[in-house]
Amino acid sequence: MTARIYKPARTAMQSGTAKTDRWLLEYEPERPREIEPLMGWTASGDMNSQVKLWFDSEAEAVAYATRNGIAFRVERPNEPKRRAMAYADNFKYGRMGQWTH
Template sequence: MARARIYKPAKTAMQSGRAKTRKWVLEFEPGSARRVEPLMGWTSSGDMDSQVTLRFDTKDEAIAYAKKHGIECQVFEPKTQRRSIKAYADNFKYGRQDLWTH
């Protein structure tokens, strides 16, 4: 039986925006270990499911797809992002708590 992970991807370090993080992803777990091809040193695998990545608008759609096709799945909830909104002027305000450094 195939196993899969359902998650919402985090933004990469190269992004400042939220692109490619809105949809839920169903990704199959590797069914077999990867092996190194002795002549060229390439890494290969006979598992074709590891190449499949499905994207869904909602978590429920991804779970329904997995149940319909008999895929055992594990759901990972996204961590909530804490945002601290600061203004540049706060660096220079009179009653600031941090030490001033140059």
């Protein structure tokens, strides 16, 4: 039973950085999901796949996993490739670069 500790990325529907500052501990599935023959739903007997534990820092998540004897791996987040800029920055007085129409 291995756990994954990571900092979730923002969804495509988010423009801000809300809910991206906390760390998440999730268990990896022990066996693949099965298709239920009667209804065709996807089923799983693995109850640990439903557990999500949130932590304020990476150190807290690692400490929890080691304290409870959970094997884990830490995935560090990638840095964003562009800087956040407000729409109003396009019109500020000291703007660097040419304004083209």
